[in-house]
Amino acid sequence: MSPRNANNLNRVRRKAANAAAIPADDASSKIMAAISIEDASDLVRENPELRKEVVVDLIREGEILTLIAASKSAKTYLLIALALCKATGRMFLGRFQTALGGKVLIIDCELHRQTLARRIHAVAKALGILQHEYRGKLKVISLRGRLRDLYQLEPVFRGILFGEFSLIIPDPLFRLYPPGTNENDNAHITAIFNKLDHYAEMTGAAFAISHHSSKGNQSGKQAMDVSAGAGSWSRSVDGIIVLRPHEQDDAAIVDVVTRSFPPQPSFVMRWQYPLWMIDTDLNPNQLRQPGQRTTTAAGITPADFAARYLTQEAVSRNSILAKARDAGIPERRASELFSRALDERLIECRVDREDSRRKLYFRKGATK
Numbered sequence: 001m002s003p004r005n006a007n008n009l010n011r012v013r014r015k016a017a018n019a020a021a022i023p024a025d026d027a028s029s030k031i032m033a034a035i036s037i038e039d040a041s042d043l044v045r046e047n048p049e050l051r052k053e054v055v056v057d058l059i060r061e062g063e064i065l066t067l068i069a070a071s072k073s074a075k076t077y078l079l080i081a082l083a084l085c086k087a088t089g090r091m092f093l094g095r096f097q098t099a100l101g102g103k104v105l106i107i108d109c110e111l112h113r114q115t116l117a118r119r120i121h122a123v124a125k126a127l128g129i130l131q132h133e134y135r136g137k138l139k140v141i142s143l144r145g146r147l148r149d150l151y152q153l154e155p156v157f158r159g160i161l162f163g164e165f166s167l168i169i170p171d172p173l174f175r176l177y178p179p180g181t182n183e184n185d186n187a188h189i190t191a192i193f194n195k196l197d198h199y200a201e202m203t204g205a206a207f208a209i210s211h212h213s214s215k216g217n218q219s220g221k222q223a224m225d226v227s228a229g230a231g232s233w234s235r236s237v238d239g240i241i242v243l244r245p246h247e248q249d250d251a252a253i254v255d256v257v258t259r260s261f262p263p264q265p266s267f268v269m270r271w272q273y274p275l276w277m278i279d280t281d282l283n284p285n286q287l288r289q290p291g292q293r294t295t296t297a298a299g300i301t302p303a304d305f306a307a308r309y310l311t312q313e314a315v316s317r318n319s320i321l322a323k324a325r326d327a328g329i330p331e332r333r334a335s336e337l338f339s340r341a342l343d344e345r346l347i348e349c350r351v352d353r354e355d356s357r358r359k360l361y362f363r364k365g366a367t368k
Helices: 003-020 027-033 040-046 075-088 113-127 154-158 186-203 302-309 317-326 331-343
Strands: 053-055 064-069 103-108 138-142 165-171 206-212 239-245 251-258 267-272 275-278 347-351 359-363
Touching: 053 075, 053 165, 064 075, 064 186, 075 103, 075 113, 075 138, 075 165, 075 206, 075 275, 113 138, 113 275, 154 186, 165 186, 186 206, 267 331, 302 317, 302 331, 317 331, 317 359, 331 347
Parallel strands: 064 206, 064 239, 103 138, 103 165, 165 206
Antiparallel strands: 239 251, 251 267, 267 275, 347 359
């Protein structure tokens, strides 16, 4: 061995000796102590099965699933439906069997408590799930007004018993970014997912999150490339559910890509408040193309609907829906917007004075 190589070897040995001398309670030494080289045959022998499924064909224990869709496309409603179906052992979307057992935790970072309560109630009611069915099985942490970042939440996760929750849903994840996070930076987003992986291993739970798709036309992209920001949004996770606009208004083509399940065919869902529901009548190959005309229903909110199609005059539901249809809003969409506006108390109701069996509706705050 040459003198130069001998000096280099001695330098490496000294560094190793110094590393070994680090106090045992040092955090980095504890992490390194848990990392070891193992024989591949032992690895195979000790792990004859994949991790337990949390949702069949979708996500396993300790995995991370990302829902990717355009902003304001009811992603939270879909995650709430997933939570309720998992908590009660129901089929998710009528397609994915949930494994009964293990509670679900929603960590909500955006909604007021009252809004979150209303959404959970609305989704559960639409799914035919009664409160006693998810009592004790679906837990929530409401962080609106007392938000912490993902790293500051570590004491919360340390307080969770291993196996207590089978699914944890922090929503939306961007509200948990630590200061200075750039979602276009792969290093930053990879660090976020490394932390989620840490929490998944700590709790034994699967994680489901949501993220927005990039702006512009999505029809020419692969499902893995739809997310906005860094590529790590799709590549650091174990599965993605991607929603892209269908040619039909209020419908989305769904692609599911997973790491540990077989490939799945695309399918179509249609939004009808408060649920996304599979629509087998629509073609999953009909992605909306650039410049393709959409109906006037695109982007309209329940508040818009109430302001445009209701007045101080109390009229029947059919009259209101007919007015919306005449303005170019599809009947299904008009009915859904009416129901949402009524649920959000933007519309008031009274009994017809001439026929007590008939209900009439008018805009809230208007003169009856």
